[in-house]
Amino acid sequence: MTDADQAREQARAQAREHAVEAALGTLDLDTKARLLAGQDMWSLPAVPEIGLGSLVMSDGPVGVRGVRWTADDPSVALPSPTAVAAAWDPALARRAGRLLAQEARRKGVHVLLAPTVNLHRSPLGGRHFECYSEDPYLTGAVGSGYVNGVQDGGVGTTVKHFVGNDAETERFTVDSVIAPRPLREVYLAPFEAIVANAHPWGIMTAYNRVNGTTMTEHRHLVEEVLRADWGFDGCNVSDWTAARSTTGDIAGGLDVAMPGPATVYGPALAEAVRAGDVPESAVDAAVRNVLRLAARVGLLEGVPAAVAEPPSGIDGPALARELAVRGFVLVRNEGAALPLDASAGRTVALAGAAARDARVLGGGSATVFPERIVSPLDGLTAALPDGALTYSVGADPSDELVPADQGFELRAVCRDAFGAVLGEVGLPTGQVQWIGDDLPAGASYATMASIEVTGTFLPRESGEHAFGTRGLGGFTLAVGGRTLWEGVQEKGDEGDPFEAFFGTPGERARATLAAGEPVEVSLTYRVPDMSALPLKAVVFSLLHLGPQRDPDELIAEAVAAARAADTAVVVVATTERVESEGFDRRDLALPGRQDDLVRAVAAANPNTVVVVNAGSPVELPWREDVAAVLLTWFPGQEGGAALADVLLGDAEPGGRLPTTWPARFADAPVTEVVPVEGRLEYREGLFIGYRAYEKEGVTPAFPFGHGLGYTDWAYESLEATADTVRVRVTNTGTRRGREVVQVYLAPRQDAVERPASWLAAFAGVEAGPGESVEAEIALPARAFEVWDEDAGGWERIGGTYEVRASRSHADTRLTATLDIA
Numbered sequence: 001m002t003d004a005d006q007a008r009e010q011a012r013a014q015a016r017e018h019a020v021e022a023a024l025g026t027l028d029l030d031t032k033a034r035l036l037a038g039q040d041m042w043s044l045p046a047v048p049e050i051g052l053g054s055l056v057m058s059d060g061p062v063g064v065r066g067v068r069w070t071a072d073d074p075s076v077a078l079p080s081p082t083a084v085a086a087a088w089d090p091a092l093a094r095r096a097g098r099l100l101a102q103e104a105r106r107k108g109v110h111v112l113l114a115p116t117v118n119l120h121r122s123p124l125g126g127r128h129f130e131c132y133s134e135d136p137y138l139t140g141a142v143g144s145g146y147v148n149g150v151q152d153g154g155v156g157t158t159v160k161h162f163v164g165n166d167a168e169t170e171r172f173t174v175d176s177v178i179a180p181r182p183l184r185e186v187y188l189a190p191f192e193a194i195v196a197n198a199h200p201w202g203i204m205t206a207y208n209r210v211n212g213t214t215m216t217e218h219r220h221l222v223e224e225v226l227r228a229d230w231g232f233d234g235c236n237v238s239d240w241t242a243a244r245s246t247t248g249d250i251a252g253g254l255d256v257a258m259p260g261p262a263t264v265y266g267p268a269l270a271e272a273v274r275a276g277d278v279p280e281s282a283v284d285a286a287v288r289n290v291l292r293l294a295a296r297v298g299l300l301e302g303v304p305a306a307v308a309e310p311p312s313g314i315d316g317p318a319l320a321r322e323l324a325v326r327g328f329v330l331v332r333n334e335g336a337a338l339p340l341d342a343s344a345g346r347t348v349a350l351a352g353a354a355a356r357d358a359r360v361l362g363g364g365s366a367t368v369f370p371e372r373i374v375s376p377l378d379g380l381t382a383a384l385p386d387g388a389l390t391y392s393v394g395a396d397p398s399d400e401l402v403p404a405d406q407g408f409e410l411r412a413v414c415r416d417a418f419g420a421v422l423g424e425v426g427l428p429t430g431q432v433q434w435i436g437d438d439l440p441a442g443a444s445y446a447t448m449a450s451i452e453v454t455g456t457f458l459p460r461e462s463g464e465h466a467f468g469t470r471g472l473g474g475f476t477l478a479v480g481g482r483t484l485w486e487g488v489q490e491k492g493d494e495g496d497p498f499e500a501f502f503g504t505p506g507e508r509a510r511a512t513l514a515a516g517e518p519v520e521v522s523l524t525y526r527v528p529d530m531s532a533l534p535l536k537a538v539v540f541s542l543l544h545l546g547p548q549r550d551p552d553e554l555i556a557e558a559v560a561a562a563r564a565a566d567t568a569v570v571v572v573a574t575t576e577r578v579e580s581e582g583f584d585r586r587d588l589a590l591p592g593r594q595d596d597l598v599r600a601v602a603a604a605n606p607n608t609v610v611v612v613n614a615g616s617p618v619e620l621p622w623r624e625d626v627a628a629v630l631l632t633w634f635p636g637q638e639g640g641a642a643l644a645d646v647l648l649g650d651a652e653p654g655g656r657l658p659t660t661w662p663a664r665f666a667d668a669p670v671t672e673v674v675p676v677e678g679r680l681e682y683r684e685g686l687f688i689g690y691r692a693y694e695k696e697g698v699t700p701a702f703p704f705g706h707g708l709g710y711t712d713w714a715y716e717s718l719e720a721t722a723d724t725v726r727v728r729v730t731n732t733g734t735r736r737g738r739e740v741v742q743v744y745l746a747p748r749q750d751a752v753e754r755p756a757s758w759l760a761a762f763a764g765v766e767a768g769p770g771e772s773v774e775a776e777i778a779l780p781a782r783a784f785e786v787w788d789e790d791a792g793g794w795e796r797i798g799g800t801y802e803v804r805a806s807r808s809h810a811d812t813r814l815t816a817t818l819d820i821a
């Protein structure tokens with residue numbers, strides 16, 4: 001930013017503050033209290049008297065879902081945050097953010113509920129795929145890029161989940177017990193970096209407690225640390241249903257309680273002020289933060305928005321493809337197995353259920369519905385000459401029913417109590433998720449008695465097809481005109497308010513069907529009386545699972561195809577029941593018979609390339625027996641096209657691991673995420689990720705920072721001062737490439753307990769064959785500091801440090817010595 005820009009920005013900020021104060025001054029207590037509570041699932045009320053529009057929020061982080069949780073309102077789906085972090089490129093994350101701002105504007109969204117910057121404390125964490133890294137510095141750098149990008153587009157963010165929400169078990173109540181140093185140096189560090197580098201307009205306080213206090217009420221961390229120490233001036237929004245106490249939340253610095261209208265703010269807050277339990281000044285402070293946010297996103301009349309001309313015209317699918325390529329991590333490539341030789345006459349045998357039905361994103365609130373999905377099979381079919389590719393399922397890990405999709409043509413028909421049609425709408429899948437007044441035209445909660453999901457199903461395979469339901473309430477299921485099941489699904493006892501969204505699927509009936517012969521299907525849902533409910537919603541799904549074939553036969557087919565081909569490509573994957581919000585993983589094994597499939601294919605063809613489609617680490621026990629292993633994370637909607645780009649060498653896989661991949665689950669530093677009597681003790685202190693592996697002397701399958709491209713690099717020279725590191729590298733290969741130069745610090749001796757080494761900074765450089773390039777990398781002061789508990793401040797630790805220029809945490813190419821005063 002130039003000085004002139006800065007001056008202009010300051011003047012705008014001042015004008016904004018004046019307008020906010022003026023608007024606040026005209027509001028009565030009831031309106032102020034109302035403005036702090038959701039008016040529905042996603043928005044705050046408008047206050048036309050002061051020219052304030054209704055502020056709309058939406059998840060986040062791989063796309064912008066919009067206020068409708070349905071597939072008929074598609075969104076661009078970018079790769080998972082683990083993939084974005086794997087690119088080690090804040091500028092690329094910023095471009096992703098700008099695209100998301102464009103998406104948000106298209107969908108009438110003002111605040112994106114993202115990014116998720118909790119840490120990869122344990123690979124079991126259910127939302128691991130949704131967080132960036134095990135390293136706080138990398139998380140902060142990528143998160144800053146993302147927030148800057150979204151806000152470049154004039155759209156707000158809520159950096160989440162502040163703080164200590166690093167696993168899902170008992171997530172609403174768990175007390176994360178974290179000592180002061182790891183809290184500051186590890187878990188708060190990404191939030192602090194993002195506040196400093198990207199000035200987020202919002203934050204989301206988490207469900208959990210930290211050291212005994214629930215996060216929406218955590219005055220110390222919110223008011224003293226986030227606001228006073230770091231200078232955060234944005235809006236503090238609760239995680240959904242996390243606000244539980246009117247007086248506790250307002251005292252704790254929570255500005256907005258979501259969703260509404262039934263929540264602890266609104267009328268309850270006004271009453272608490274009248275009763276003398278809450279000072280009105282606390283309400284004013286919260287309203288000020290809401291108005292400032294509204295002004296920034298252009299919702300307060302007469303105040304110029306923070307961004308006058310947001311970027312536009314960004315090609316979403318193209319960026320999704322680029323990001324996927326840049327995030328793919330090639331962890332093994334024996335004998336330069338990749339890129340594939342695609343010359344005439346060469347053949348590829350592709351196997352794996354996820355090669356055909358790709359898993360492009362993780363489950364839970366991060367779900368968006370892309371307009372199209374390019375699977376590996378689609379991508380390779382388009383890229384390879386006719387006849388060069390065969391496909392077999394090989395192993396199918398999904399043994400659970402999923403919303404009816406492949407082969408289904410469905411619509412939802414809403415009827416009144418007499419069977420008259422009120423309205424209907426086409427459905428891309430068997431999932432109905434209508435929240436609030438988002439109903440098909442003509443339908444209303446008052447008049448709607450039933451909703452029928454109906455249409456045809458064209459089976460891909462002959463055999464016994466299973467049909468089922470997800471959601472709570474009464475259903476009738478019919479296939480081929482015959483009623484196969486009628487019944488009621490009662491509420492379970494897990495108590496998760498999102499049970500209807502993520503709840504366990506139930507199989508209801510089976511039907512023997514023939515491939516290629518269409519059949520009628522119908523699932524009728526009896527709409528309950530919702531007149532007394534504060535938030536009305538219809539959430540249920542028609543589920544389906546194709547015939548389960550003999551697993552040995554599937555493997556044998558894939559092996560035969562692999563034997564006959566020049567190269568075998570096996571796509572292995574996790575499923576939605578393995579990686580999702582709402583629960584943690586129990587182990588890191590690939591589900592089903594996928595390990596057997598890889599072993600059998602590798603035995604049949606030495607050129608076996610394994611593509612791992614998982615958002616977080618899985619065990620790869622056969623990794624030394626295959627030619628190449630490419631990690632593609634959840635690659636977003638264009639994943640299959642990106643895969644073809646990389647496998648065939650049109651692009652280099654750009655990723656480096658943002659998190660250590662253990663050889664065995666037992667080697668992971670933190671293997672327990674189940675609280676004991678409500679408490680989850682972060683006993684490992686500072687030692688998560690590579691810091692722990694190094695401390696314990698455990699060799700992982702693939703170290704932090706590891707990733708191969710399609711060229712080679714020589715590290716020529718390293719110069720280090722206390723604030724800059726210069727590293728010269730030469731591309732010694734035969735094609736252009738990008739290298740991520742990683743700088744680690746290792747203290748020679750230590751008076752305080754610290755990891756043996758840590759990532760201090762990094763930079764990406766590009767060079768053509770034979771070219772040299774110098775990376776100039778700023779060393780942040782924080783890299784030399786520790787949190788001094790007694791003094792309550794940061795302390796610079798002097799002494800001699802080894803500065804390492806590395807290709808990964810385990811692959812140091814050059815070292816220098818640095819004396820720090």
Ligand code: BGC
Pocket residue numbers: 059060113160239240365498
């Ligand atoms: C998740 C948040 C999300 C919110 C709204 C919560 O369950 O924890 O990350 O933003 O729902 O969907």
